[in-house]
Amino acid sequence: MKFPLSWLKAHLETDAPVEDIAATLNRIGLEVEGVEDRGAALAAFRIARVVEAEQHPKADRLRALKVDPGDGSGRLLSVVCGAPNARAGMKGALALPGAFIPGTGITLKKGEIRGVASEAMMLSAREMGLGDDHTGIIDLPDDAPLGGSYAAWAGLDDPVIEISVTPNRGDALSVHGVARDLAAAGLGRLKPLPRPEVAPAYPSPLRWEIADPRACDFVLGRAVRGLRNGPSPKWLRDWLVAIGQRPINALVDVTNLFTFGLGRPLHVFDVAKVEGATLTMRMAREGETLLALNGKTYALTPEDGIIADAAGPEALGGIIGGEHSGCDEGTTECFIECALFDPVRIALSGRRHDVRTDARARFERGVDPALPALALDLATQTIIQLCGGEASEVVGAGTEPRWRRDASLRFERLAGLGGAGDVAPDEAVRILERLGFAAEARDAERVTVAVPSWRNDVAAPIHLAQAPELPPERARAAAEGCAAVEAECDLVEEVLRIRGLDRVPPVSLPVSSPVPPPSLSPKQARTALARRVLGARGMLECVSFAFLDSRAAALFGDTPEALRLVNPIASDLDQMRPTPLASLLLAAARNAARGFPDAALCEVGGGYADPSPEGQGSTAAGLRTGHTPRHWAEPSRAADAMDAKGDALAVLAALGVPMAALNVTADAPPHYHPGRGGVVRQGPKTVLARFGEIHPRVAAALGLPGPAAGFEVFLDAVPEPKRRKRGAADLPAFQPVRRDFAFLVDEGVPAEAVLRAARGADRALIADVALFDRYAGDKLPPGKVSLAVQATLQPREATLTDAQIESISQRIVAAVAKATGATLRA
Structure with a gap:
């Protein structure tokens, strides 16, 4: 504002x-x-008159001037000037030595130019910072006051x-x-608003009709005939230009005068351009359009309230008028509209059509419901003063809304809620009365005031929809109770605000505990840790939209209609994504299209299964594409499922998931390559992660060339690690013993089964079992593979003897053979 x-x-x-x-x-x-x-930089410039203007004796393009500064001394100043329009008798803006010239950034000094003294400077518009014109010095009219301030004369000292x-x-x-x-x-x-009496001179040529109460609550109108529309007076143009508005003509400028001056938007129709004798407030019909005053055409919907004549829409009510019935220099009779509109409907229509106007900004916040009659009289008087003419009778439709309401303030709440214990009750009441609140009842503890019509934010009207599950009587009582509490808070705010917000004493928040709680919740901590782990593994983090094209989303699972965006920011971003992996694949495709096919990307974000809070999960997703070396000593190779599995397991390990409790199944979803992906589970039901190579069909549909492998870790499914009391570090006193075993198994037996069986042979003594080799070739029987594992034995009480090591080794072999049918390879 x-x-x-x-x-x-x-x-x-x-x-x-x-x-x-x-x-x-x-x-x-x-x-x-x-x-x-703007006048501060021009304060030193005075209006001066050129007395003589002669050719410079030593320069063809310069002129030697004698200038009267208007200071009453009678002394003429010598000024050397290069302006071609400098002439005797003209008036212009003069800068004396010591003045700062904003257009050039210099401070003026006395000087001598080719033998002729220059004691001052006649200024151009660019030198004063008022524009780009530097073809000559400013030429002022004859009535400009000699010696007066240029800024004051030009109205720039405002x-x-x-x-x-x-x-x-x-x-x-x-x-x-x-x-x-x-x-x-x-x-x-x-200053109180004047209350003019405008006598009607003739019947109104137009009438109002409210065909649908949703379009308008209350409207008044009056015609003015015999007017002469033209430019507004200088004071009005200056005010509008100062606030960034473009003066158009007197009638339109008057509506802006009341929009900004009183917060009361108005609109004027050219009566000669209105079809029929009735202006109707109604909802738009399907297929109707409006050519608005901003030159744009809007396709109206049945949810838009409009003002229409017999030919169709003439204005989008409360937002913008139509070009067809707008007033111009040829208008001789206008019709002034002053209406009240529903703030919510105004906001929705403005947002729907992306129309931002000053009228919309005021109507959607709520205008003064008691002002239309007075505003109409004031606007009529102003138009007649500026354009002449005579006014018709006032016509209207609808009823003025019930805006009168009360609010109560308990004086102790100024200290209890506002923290201002030094506010006397009399002072609080005086402040409210100065703001327009009228005291109706008062005792030692409280005051009840009538809320003025212009304060829509205090004791707002009751909405029974706030408690739809209650019977109407109880709902009304509940709404009234809420409104009373909010109104009292509003009154406390008004008293403290007018006293000065700087006088409200600062109060520290109470300390609930001497030990501050953790700054991050467990979920936030898991998210941050997963992000750091993936970054440490060489992945670049992406922050992408949580929605994408519905056709791309369908490649990663179901796309329910409930997750379709009603108002997407772009036509190809209309569906909530099932998984962040989809966004990473699109990002990798864009990188590949620009010549960067080798990428390692990650994102920790949401994936959506349904609109409920439970349907949104936090996922740590990663993607490796192309051929990238994993280590400086390794040759470049294509990304595969094992890379993705390693990334997923690294995240789970960092989050405290016991690796021995995990198992991998081969039922990866369809966007992974069949047979080259898996699902990481904890137990038979809890899915912690998915990984694998991206299905070629999915990669081709997204425009991603070359190999790609990705994973998804579902952070919400990761169990929180058990909290244990900190104690001494577990540092065994005895050296661990490592033994290697090579088992011959059927090629369909998963390595996970071998590892699990080996660990179960003796959980107290066996600290870890890891796979370090897989061999399949012509030296083995058909259908067989060799899986080599290393078991780490950690003694606690004494060093293991050879007999004990042999015994545990045999138990490991027996356990693996029983679980998988494996035999020890010779």
């Missing part, structure tokens, strides 16, 4: 400088974004203040509302 100081002073009687105004706005919660004072308005403060989106807050804070007196 922007406004020049002169516009503010049209509503606020004050002599406070702009610095005090800005400081007060900050103290009362209307945060100042900036103050633009600082423009910009404030940030919170979404609940629709009343602060007006200069009058800001002036009311400043007056309540003691910085001047609020």
Whole structure:
């Protein structure tokens, strides 16, 4: 919200400088974004008159001027000037020695140019920082005051203040509302709005009809005929330009004057362009379009409230008018619309069509429901003053909404809730009254006030939908109770705000425990740890959208309609992704298309099975593509399923999952290559991870050339490690013993079965069993493979004897043979 100081002073009687105004706005919660004072840089420039202009005796392109600075001394200044338009009798802007020239960045000094003294400088627009024109010095009209301030004459000494308005403060989106807050804070007196009496001179040529209450609640209108539309007066144009608005013509500029001045958007129709004698508030029909004032055509929907005549839509109600019935220089009779619209419907329609207007910003925050009649009279009076003409009778439709409501404040809540124990009850009541709240009842403990019409954020209207499961009577009682509590909080905020937010004492939050709780939850800690492990394994982290093209998502599982986006940011991002692996594959395909086929990518993000909270899981996914060396001493090779399995197991091990409790099954989902993928389980049901080479069909569909292997670790399924009390480190006193075994097994027997059986031979003594070789070749019987494992024996009480080692070795062989049918290879 922007406004020049002169516009503010049209509503606020004050002599406070702009610095005090800005400081007060900050103290009362209307945060100042900036103050633009264009006149400050031009304060040193004065209006001067050129008395003589002669050719420079030693330069063809220079002129020697004699300039009257208008200081009353009668002394003429010698100025050397290169402007071709310099002539005797003209007036311009003069800079004296010591003045800073903003357009050139220099400080002016006296000098001599080719033998002629130059004691000052006549300025161009570019030298003053007012534009790019430097073809000549500024040529001012004859009525410009000699010796006066150029900035004051040009209207540039009017600082423009910009404030940030919170979404609940629709009343602060007006200069009058800001002036009311400043007056309540003691910085001047609020000027009351005039209440003109506009006598009707003729019947209105147009009537209102509300065909659908959803489109409009209440509307008034009045015509003005015999007017002469044209440019607005300078004061109005200057105000609009200062806040970034483009002056158009007097009728349109008046609507902007009330939009920003009173927070009351208006619209004017050219009566001659309206078809029929009735303007109808209704919902749009399928197929209707509107050519708006911004030159764009909008395809309307049945959820859009519009203003229509006999020919069709003429405005998107409360948002933007139509070009067809807009007022221009040829308008001789206009019709002023002043309506109230549903804030929610305005917000939805504006978002649906991506229309951002100043009217929408005010209607969706809520405008003053008691202002339409007064605003219509004021706007009519202003139009007649600027354009002439006579007014018709007022016509309307609908009923004014019931906005009157009360709110109560217990004085002890100023200290209990607001932390301000030094606020006297009388002071609190005075502050509320200065803001427009009228005290209705008061005792020693509380005050009840009538909420003014412009404060839509205090004691908001009751919505029974807040408690749909309750009977209507109980729902209303519950809603009224909530509204009463919120209203009291609002009143506490108003009192503290106007006193000054800087006077609210800072209070530390209570300490719930001398030992601070962990900064990360177990889930957050697992996520961070998984991210670090994958980064340490050489993977680059991706942060991608959680949605993708529904056709790509279908390659990775079901794509339920419930996970389809209603309003996607792009047509190819319309489905919530089943797994982050899909996003990594798309990223790898884009890298390959740009000449980088070898990649190692990872992401820790969400995968979606259904819209419920339980249907979203946190997944650590990774992908290796192309031919990348895994070690400096190894040759480059293609990524395979074992690379993905190693990455997945590394994450699980870092998260504290006992590796001995895991088993791998070959039932990987279809987006993995059949026979080259697997599922890591803990027990028969708990799935912790999936891995494998990407199915060629999936890779081809996504445009990914070459081999690719990926994995998914489901972090939500990983059990939290058991908390154990810290004790002494477990450091065995005896050396471990390692023994190797080579088993001959059927080629269909998984190595995991051999390892599990070997570990179970003696869990107290066997610390670890690991596979270190797999051999299949012509030296073995058909259908057989050799699996070589190493068992680590860790004694606890005494060094193992040869007999004990032989005994445990035999138990290992027997256990593996019983579980898998393996024999010890000779």
